[in-house]
Amino acid sequence: MPGRWISQIVFVCIWLGIFVLLGLWFDGLGWWLFSGLVLYFIHTLRNLYSLDQALRGGKYIPPQMEGLWAELFAEVEKLKTKSRNRKKRYNRLFREVKESTGALHDAGIILNSASEIQWFNPAATRLIGLDPKTDIGQRIDNFLRHPDLVKHLSNPQEEFLTIPSVRGDKGQLSIQVIPYGKSQNLAIVRDVTKEVQLERTRRDFVANASHELRSPLTVIGGYLDALADDEGLPDNWRNPINEMERQVERMTQILHDLIELAKLDSGESQIPSESVNIVNMMRLIVHEFSDKKGIARVQLKLNTDVFLSGSEPSLYSIFYNLIHNAVRFTPEEGEILCTWSLIDEGVEFSVKDSGIGIPEDMISRITERFFRVDPGRSRELGGTGLGLAIVKHSLETHEAKLYIESEIGKGSLFTCVFPKERIIAHTEEL
């Protein structure tokens, strides 16, 4: 038992002892004992009152006593100082957080699970005109009403979404919704007007430049064609002319690919929806390669005959590019197998070759523009370096995914998986 309690009990005992003695002396034990208890009760009540005052933070009455009560009061004082300091510290921290989030250029908005606004920083007011007085507790899509964002919120992914600014200008906002904690979301909104403009300028430049270069090239190609067929051409000129013709053809191909990429880039992400007969298309492509000499044999295995909903030209370019790639990187005695089959997630097209393969660390990069695993070799084989970039973009517009597996020297496997929604069941009359 702590010392302060012992002293308190001793004090109560002595106090009552005195009154018992007085009671025995004056022969009125009951009355004396009663008045002793009443006095003690009043003393306790008074101390309780000061304790109450001290705890409520009212006027502090310095305790005029010792023992248990004094220590109790000291303890209360200590707690109060501690909490005051902590409050001060938290206030300072809070002010710092508030100042630093206020200094951010990007808008940060905290949303709960129902996409209702819980908090936002001043940049949110500047960028999207949220009003701290009225907008807390309202759903964010009441103010940012773009249909893409509404869709995005119902199915949040950690991707950037670009929507036009809510202010009437030509601004563009990029929005990212990051889930954290217990079904909370943090929405980061950034002004990307400049970036979007720059991107558009770049795209327009590539598209225009490619387009402008095409006509002079056609003229050069035409004359070279005529020259090559000319009987009177000196023999020492024959080789250079043929080489020039080949290079012109290659340049035309590169320009064609660049224009196609630019078109895919600028695509208003409109999802095409023609019904495309994939089986026929594949037979056509494979047939094209079956006549050529000096290349590996291309086999086709059709496990299903479903149609796809999409754009015919871009599906053709996807399949053609993939098969053409396989052919280019597979030696003559190799094998190429194309399959078309239904799987759980949807429908899958795959090209398996027994070619030279791709080093593992480069797999993630081969869909970049002009990326080549072995620059010398692929140029020699006549690639443009844009084929896979086109494939990747076209697949994206079809909501499909590209998987690449490869082993050096053994071959590669390219797989495109189209979602279920794009499958059109084959019917007899089609």
Next chain:
Amino acid sequence: MEVEELGQHISRSFNEELEQIRNSVLQMGGLVEEQFDRALRALTDADSELGLQVAQDDVKINQMELAIDEECSRVLATRAPAAGDLRLIIATIKTITDLERIGDEAEKIGALAARLATVERPRTNYRELRNLARHVKDMIHGSLDAFARLDVQLALDVVKADKEVDLEYESIYRQSITFMMEDPRMINRVMDVTWTARALERIGDHSKNICEYVIFLVHGKDIRHSDLRNLQPEVTK
């Protein structure tokens, strides 16, 4: 009435239903705004494909109107709302009609833009139309914001802005008449421009209507067909 007052029912599902209705109106508004933006882009960029696309996509807005309408009828039938809730339902039913009409006008602009894209363009690239369109865009946006925040002041501002739009429409109209008199070969194109301006002006009117419903929703006061000057003190207290 304040936004918070919408969520004070003992029945939680009733709260959620009302909130859902309000939310889907604003979602529909977002769709309408996007359609309008795209129609405008088709006009300024001479993109006939986009114009036709806009004309096709109007179906989505129509479907949304039907869905919200049905939901409102259902709430009326099952909950028998009163006071502010009843006003919300009434304002919603009216608002979506106007939103749908704005969608129709955007569809019209899209189709006209597709046609205008095929003919020669004036040097200014229809600056007067773009100007008018910017005002109208602000009006649509303002009316939807007013609906979201139940902001009477903003609603009144939009109502007032409609005057400006009407004046601008009139000047485009007069200009068009001059053009047609100067060169009858341009009549075809100028008629299309006039129709576009007309569609824009109508969109302004519909936005104004929506703002009037917002004021009705907040104050329970119908300010249609009345003089703004007399109203001001009453509704902006």
